[in-house]
Amino acid sequence: MIDENYQAKLEELDLEKYTITEYLFESTINPEKAVSDLCQEQATAQHRRSFVKEDTRPKYGAKVVSLDVLEKDADPKFVFEFTPKKKVSVCKAKIAQPWVNFGAKIPNMISALVGEGIFYVDGINSISVENIEFPKSFLKHFKGPQFGVEGIRKKLQVKERPLICSVVKPNIGLTPEQFAEQAFKGLTGGLDMVKDDEMIADTEYSPLKKRLELVMEKLYKAQDKTGEKKAFLSNITTEVSQLEELYDAVAEYKGDAFALLSTMPVGLSACRWILDKGKFPVVAHFPFIAPFTRHPYFGMSYKLITKMQRMVGYDAIIMPAFGSRMFTSHNELRKNIDSCFEENSLKKTLPAPGGGIKPEFIPQMYKECKTKDFLIITGRGVYKHPMGPEAGAKSFRQAIDAIEKGKTLEEYAETHKELKKALEWFKEHQTHTAPVP
Amino acid sequence: MIDENYQAKLEELDLEKYTITEYLFESTINPEKAVSDLCQEQATAQHRRSFVKEDTRPKYGAKVVSLDVLEKDADPKFVFEFTPKKKVSVCKAKIAQPWVNFGAKIPNMISALVGEGIFYVDGINSISVENIEFPKSFLKHFKGPQFGVEGIRKKLQVKERPLICSVVKPNIGLTPEQFAEQAFKGLTGGLDMVKDDEMIADTEYSPLKKRLELVMEKLYKAQDKTGEKKAFLSNITTEVSQLEELYDAVAEYKGDAFALLSTMPVGLSACRWILDKGKFPVVAHFPFIAPFTRHPYFGMSYKLITKMQRMVGYDAIIMPAFGSRMFTSHNELRKNIDSCFEENSLKKTLPAPGGGIKPEFIPQMYKECKTKDFLIITGRGVYKHPMGPEAGAKSFRQAIDAIEKGKTLEEYAETHKELKKALEWFKEHQTHTAPVP
Numbered sequence: 001m002i003d004e005n006y007q008a009k010l011e012e013l014d015l016e017k018y019t020i021t022e023y024l025f026e027s028t029i030n031p032e033k034a035v036s037d038l039c040q041e042q043a044t045a046q047h048r049r050s051f052v053k054e055d056t057r058p059k060y061g062a063k064v065v066s067l068d069v070l071e072k073d074a075d076p077k078f079v080f081e082f083t084p085k086k087k088v089s090v091c092k093a094k095i096a097q098p099w100v101n102f103g104a105k106i107p108n109m110i111s112a113l114v115g116e117g118i119f120y121v122d123g124i125n126s127i128s129v130e131n132i133e134f135p136k137s138f139l140k141h142f143k144g145p146q147f148g149v150e151g152i153r154k155k156l157q158v159k160e161r162p163l164i165c166s167v168v169k170p171n172i173g174l175t176p177e178q179f180a181e182q183a184f185k186g187l188t189g190g191l192d193m194v195k196d197d198e199m200i201a202d203t204e205y206s207p208l209k210k211r212l213e214l215v216m217e218k219l220y221k222a223q224d225k226t227g228e229k230k231a232f233l234s235n236i237t238t239e240v241s242q243l244e245e246l247y248d249a250v251a252e253y254k255g256d257a258f259a260l261l262s263t264m265p266v267g268l269s270a271c272r273w274i275l276d277k278g279k280f281p282v283v284a285h286f287p288f289i290a291p292f293t294r295h296p297y298f299g300m301s302y303k304l305i306t307k308m309q310r311m312v313g314y315d316a317i318i319m320p321a322f323g324s325r326m327f328t329s330h331n332e333l334r335k336n337i338d339s340c341f342e343e344n345s346l347k348k349t350l351p352a353p354g355g356g357i358k359p360e361f362i363p364q365m366y367k368e369c370k371t372k373d374f375l376i377i378t379g380r381g382v383y384k385h386p387m388g389p390e391a392g393a394k395s396f397r398q399a400i401d402a403i404e405k406g407k408t409l410e411e412y413a414e415t416h417k418e419l420k421k422a423l424e425w426f427k428e429h430q431t432h433t434a435p436v437p
Numbered sequence: 438m439i440d441e442n443y444q445a446k447l448e449e450l451d452l453e454k455y456t457i458t459e460y461l462f463e464s465t466i467n468p469e470k471a472v473s474d475l476c477q478e479q480a481t482a483q484h485r486r487s488f489v490k491e492d493t494r495p496k497y498g499a500k501v502v503s504l505d506v507l508e509k510d511a512d513p514k515f516v517f518e519f520t521p522k523k524k525v526s527v528c529k530a531k532i533a534q535p536w537v538n539f540g541a542k543i544p545n546m547i548s549a550l551v552g553e554g555i556f557y558v559d560g561i562n563s564i565s566v567e568n569i570e571f572p573k574s575f576l577k578h579f580k581g582p583q584f585g586v587e588g589i590r591k592k593l594q595v596k597e598r599p600l601i602c603s604v605v606k607p608n609i610g611l612t613p614e615q616f617a618e619q620a621f622k623g624l625t626g627g628l629d630m631v632k633d634d635e636m637i638a639d640t641e642y643s644p645l646k647k648r649l650e651l652v653m654e655k656l657y658k659a660q661d662k663t664g665e666k667k668a669f670l671s672n673i674t675t676e677v678s679q680l681e682e683l684y685d686a687v688a689e690y691k692g693d694a695f696a697l698l699s700t701m702p703v704g705l706s707a708c709r710w711i712l713d714k715g716k717f718p719v720v721a722h723f724p725f726i727a728p729f730t731r732h733p734y735f736g737m738s739y740k741l742i743t744k745m746q747r748m749v750g751y752d753a754i755i756m757p758a759f760g761s762r763m764f765t766s767h768n769e770l771r772k773n774i775d776s777c778f779e780e781n782s783l784k785k786t787l788p789a790p791g792g793g794i795k796p797e798f799i800p801q802m803y804k805e806c807k808t809k810d811f812l813i814i815t816g817r818g819v820y821k822h823p824m825g826p827e828a829g830a831k832s833f834r835q836a837i838d839a840i841e842k843g844k845t846l847e848e849y850a851e852t853h854k855e856l857k858k859a860l861e862w863f864k865e866h867q868t869h870t871a872p873v874p
Contacts, residue, residue, distance in 0.1 A: 043636065046606035046817060049619060050825045056610030079516060080732045082764045100641055101609055105676045107702035108638050115702070115724030116635060119731070120763060120792060169483035172538055173493030182486060198553060199480065201545050204537055239542045240677065241710040265544035265552070267704015273678040287552030291736035292728035294556070295517045299728035326557055327519045355557060380483060388487045 003036035005047075005055075008063035008096060018096040020065065020133040021113050026076055026088040026297060029123035035064045035093045038124070041117030043097055062097040078126030078297040088125055104141035106269045106312065114300055126297045131304055136345065139311070144346030146278035147315040149373050152350055155255065155281065156192050156229045161404060162365070163192045164376045164396050165233065165352070169383035171197030176206050180214035182389065186382050187222035187230045189393025195233035197379075198262055198285040202238055202246060209249050216253055233260040233283050240270045251279040261314075263305075264288035268312050275313030283352065283375075284314040294327065302328075303335040309349075310340060316350035316375050322368055326355040330368060337369055352377050358426045359399035359409065359419060366403055386425045387418060395422035440473035442484075442492075445500035445533060453574040455533040457502065458550045459567040463513055463525040463734060466560035472501045472530045475561070478554030480534055499534040515563030515734040525562055541578035543706045543749065551737055563734045568741055573782065576748070581783030583715035584752040586810050589787055592692065592718065593629050593666045598841060599802070600629045601813045601833050602670065602789070606820035608634030613643050617651035619826065623819050624659035624667045626830025633672035634816075635699055635722040639683060645671060646686050653690055670697040670720050677707045688716040698751075700742075701725035705749050712750030720789065720812075721751040731764065739765075740772040747777060747786045753812050758790035758798075759805055767805060774806055789814050795863045796836035796846065796856060803840055823862050824855060832859035 027034040039062035047056045071090040076083050102108035114129045121127075145151070153159060168174075168182050183194045194215070202208035215232045223230050236246035236259045243266070250257045258281045263271055265287055275282055292299035302319070309317050317340060320326035322333040333353060340351045353365065354377030365374065376396065385392030398419040402412030413420035464471040476499035484493045508527040513520050539545035551566045558564075582588070590596060605611075605619050620631045631652070639645035652669045660667050673683035673696045680703070687694045695718045700708055702724050712719055729736035739756070746754050754777060757763035759770040770790060777788040790802065791814030802811065813833065822829030835856040839849030850857035 043609055045608050045634070045636075046820060047610075048607060049611075049615070050820070050822070056607050060610040077516070078732075079514070080764075081766065082761055101636065102638070103640060105638075105679075107674050107676060107699060110702040111635050111638075111674060111699050111722075111724040114728070115699075116722070116727070119727035120757070122762065170485060170493050171482050172480055173484075173497040174486075178486070197482070198548050199482075199538065201539070201542075201548075203540060237544050237548060239544060239709065240704065240706040241713070242542075262544060262548050262552075265547040265706070267677065267707050269677040269702070270704050270707050272676065276678070285548075285553070287548040288729075290553070290556035291551070292725075294735065295515075295732070298731065320557070324519055325559065329518065383483060383487070385487070 002032045002064050002067065005057045006036045006039035006061060006064055008065055010065045013063070013065070013096055016135045016137040017098050017100065018135065019099050019109070019113065019138065020094050020096050022092065022094050022130040022132075023118070023127055024130050024297065025091050025093070025127040026078060026125040027091055027123055028084050028086045028088055028125055031067060031069055031089050031091045034091070034121065034123050035067050035095070037121045038093070038118055039064060039095060041121050042095070042112055042115070043101060045117070060098060060101055062095050064093055065096050066094045068092045076125050078295055083125055092130070099138055104138050106272060106308070128295075128297055129300045129304060131301065132307070139345050142311045142346065143276055143278070143313055144311060145313055145315045145349045146347070147281040148347030149350045150347070152281050152315055156231060158192060160372060161400050162372050162374050162376055163350070164190070164378070164393070164400070165193035165195055166191050166382040166393065167197045167377070167379035168194050169379055171199055171379070174206065176211040176214045179206060179211055180218045182383070183215045183232065184218035184222055185389040186393050187219060188225055189382070189390035190226070190397035191230070191382065191393045193231040193233055193258070195260055195283070196235035198235065198237070198260070198287055201235040208234060208236065208246055212249060212257060216257055219256070231256070231258045233258045235260040237262040237266055240266065243270060243274050247274050247277065255280045258283060260285055262287045263309055268308055271314075272312035278313070281315035282313070283316040283318060284309045285318050286320065301335070302332055303339050306336045306339040307342070310346060314349055316352050318352040318354050318377055321353035321355045321357060333368060337374070348373070350375050354378070357381055359395045359422045360426065362396070362399040363403060363409065381422070381426070385418070385422055387421055391418040391421065394418040439469045439501050439504065442494045443473045443476035443498060443501055445502055447502045450500070450502070450533055453572045454535050454537065455572065456536050456546070456550065456575065457531050457533050457570040459529060459531050459569075460555070460564055461567050461734065462528050462530070462564040463515065463562040464528055464560055465521050465523045465525055465562055468504060468506055468526050468528045471528070471558065471560050472504050472532070474558045475530070475555055476501060476532060478558050479532070479549055479552070480538060482554070497535060497538055499532050501530055502533050503531040505529045513562050515732055520562055529567070536575055541575050543709060543745070565734055566737045566741060568738065569744070576782050579748045579783065580713055580715070580750055581748060582750055582752045582786045583784070584718040585784030586787045587784070589718050589752055593668060595629060597809060598837050599809050599811050599813055600787070601627070601815070601830070601837070602630035602632055603628050603819040603830065604634045604814070604816035605631050606634075606816055608636055608816070611643065613648040613651050616643060616648055617655045619820070620652045620669065621655040621659055622826040623830050624656060625662055626819070626827035627663070627834035628667070628819065628830045629665075630668040630670055630695070632670035632697055632720070635672065635674070635697070635724055638672040638674045645673065645683055649686060649694060653694055656693070668693070668695045670695045672697045674699040674703055677703065680707060680711050684711050684714065692717045695720060697722055699724045700746055705745055708751075709749035715750070718752035719750070720753040720755060721746045722755050723757065727764075738772070739769055740776050743773045743776040744779070747783060751786055753787035753789050755789040755791050755814055758792045758794060763792040770805060774811070785810070787812050791815070794818055796832045796859045797863065799833070799836040800840060800846065818859070818863070822855070822859055824858055828855040828858065831855040
């Protein structure tokens with residue numbers, strides 16, 4: 001029996017007052033005892049004072065609203081030094097917690113729902129936070145993306161095809177002048193955007209303001225030359241104490257320059273603070289997400305961190321593309337993309353699956369994304385093209401043209417030499433396995 | 438062979454220019470190829486422009502300085518959906534990276550060394566960042582703890598025994614008045630400090646400023662009554678946009694009030710920003726650290742996050758205590774404590790192992806910590822004592838007195854009823870297994 005103090009029927013709750021968190025866990029004890037303990041650890045760990053007749057649980061307690069035992073007598077799937085030599089029950093539970101306990105604040109919400117308590121429950125070998133449903137009353141405190149899919153499309157004046165962005169390579173060690181020149185080549189070749197690598201931000205050898213200035217000069221030239229709108233994602237990732245300064249440097253270009261920001265290294269809450277200013281689109285990068293999302297039975301789902309990134313206001317979110325190269329299943333990528341588009345009070349954010357993307361993978365990306373609202377993130381696909389970066393960029397546009405015209409890449413390559421070369425050369429020169437297992 | 442572009446002898450490097458990162462990893466391919474790829478992914482992913490004779494690697498490249506194969510033909514220890522059905526080599530490698538690539542900035546350092554790249558290397562099944570050695574030239578940019586062990590001892594005027602802090606319980610749902618009354622009981626009973634639970638911060642039903650005001654009133658009374666100095670750790674964890682406001686509220690007590698801050702939910706960099714103000718001691722709490730430190734072969738070592746918390750300026754660091762209750766081995770706790778005391782340019786920070794601590798465990802804590810410089814964090818040990826919180830606090834002081842006088846707890850309990858009761862009662866009413874396996 002689930003402890004009666006820690007359970008509720010969904011229909012009995014005032015749902016606007018609760019977050020509903022879905023946990024996947026492996027229990028070595030009775031699952032009903034385990035979920036009761038989970039409720040206790042995430043909220044009312046002690047519910048009364050000594051010698052006082054009271055109970056904080058009716059008002060402040062977490063409550064189990066559903067429990068499903070998916071497998072019984074299973075071998076543990078998350079195995080580490082403290083995994084007991086016992087069989088486990090694999091369970092899914094939904095737990096409601098009154099959000100008055102933490103408020104519409106990312107750090108406090110994380111401390112409660114994904115915090116310390118749930119990872120230290122006796123008898124729970126592993127636990128993953130799969131999803132959190134936030135009620136309207138909670139979500140309305142979040143501005144979310146201020147540009148989003150539509151805002152980015154409007155700025156770039158591209159309505160009906162996926163957008164293409166390449167990391168400028170070499171990613172490290174170029175002077176700002178060399179970097180701007182490389183950016184220009186990609187942009188005139190046909191890229192919609194170029195970006196800094198997540199490894200280069202405001203460095204001694206390439207200060208952000210200088211790089212930005214030179215790239216923007218070239219970008220305006222590329223716009224004139226091609227008649228297309230372009231953007232540069234400048235990596236403003238830095239200490240929180242310096243974040244506003246870099247943000248403002250980008251803002252000087254009045255929305256013509258975008259920014260890149262590494263969510264977890266900077267912290268979700270600092271991202272929320274800076275993104276709330278809403279002066280230009282900002283794109284999320286994914287360093288330090290793998291460490292807590294990789295194992296499906298421990299930590300947090302990737303989908304949930306995608307959802308939180310949308311909540312704090314990212315207009316596009318770079319995420320690992322499908323396949324063994326990025327240790328990401330099709331199903332996981334699907335959920336991440338869905339999370340970008342989920343209907344709620346927030347604008348939709350543009351999913352940007354990246355990692356080893358070459359033109360040959362674009363047909364599959366159309367299929368995976370089930371929409372044209374996605375951002376292709378490449379790097380070597382453009383900057384290692386054997387005919388140079390302009391040709392590399394062209395080969396991506398050609399791949400998209402092929403699909404939009406209903407042709408196979410191979411057909412289209414017959415009359416488009418950059419695409420032809422890309423298909424041939426990258427097949428022979430795979431530095432990584434293909435993204436499709 | 439390790440790729441010659443990605444290796445160096447330690448003695449050939451200007452060590453002030455490099456961080457040295459120690460990785461533990463499982464490789465399904467030749468370990469020498471794997472470490473070469475690790476270097477490539479964390480720095481110079483593409484090292485030259487098309488048609489240009491250049492190489493960014495000599496100046497900006499990461500370099501392997503040591504590689505040890507610890508096990509060959511082993512079964513993978515980190516098993517997840519993409520783990521290949523192959524034997525692995527378990528390896529340790531030290532990799533030097535020129536820190537000009539990222540600067541003395543936490544977000545950029547994390548993006549490079551613990552970032553995206555290292556978790557997406559073909560042929561590396563799992564990887565854990567065990568340690569990072571920062572040269573003096575890097576570390577000098579960090580203020581570190583501004584009070585630390587000595588500063589906290591000076592404020593509390595306690596020279597030669599461990600300090601005792603209890604979470605005020607019930608942790609959630611008390612009015613500020615009720616909370617302050619509970620705090621008073623613990624403090625007059627003999628606690629050095631009381632603290633907010635990590636679950637309660639600035640909430641509607643208990644606004645931080647109100648709670649702080651009432652607790653501080655009671656705290657000054659408790660000081661008068663006991664003739665001892667006391668402190669309250671007020672949980673200022675909140676959105677980064679509101680952090681300074683809460684910090685300043687605590688600062689109004691001119692160093693008599695301390696604060697508690699949840700590092701990862703707020704973000705290391707925002708913590709660095711606020712802690713740099715240095716107006717009063719701040720103590721770190723550990724929500725959201727388990728998700729990326731739990732598995733010894735994946736993510737980051739707990740020791741490293743302890744080290745980073747000291748760098749950003751925490752004066753004391755709450756960490757999981759030893760034992761199966763906290764999924765923490767003696768060895769891991771030992772390394773965490775060592776990290777608080779490691780000799781470098783920063784002040785030492787006070788380790789605070791917590792989780793289910795009762796008086797009976799104090800002798801072992803002395804043994805584990807090998808020093809009196811530690812902070813005991815309890816909660817139920819004080820606030821569930823069957824004779825009430827004053828007695829609970831007394832029982833902890835008595836346990837310390839016993840040890841300081843060279844007696845066993847059992848001997849001392851014969852003449853000290855609060856300790857006697859604690860030893861008996863918590864033995865019968867274990868809500869969790871004891872912290873020692």
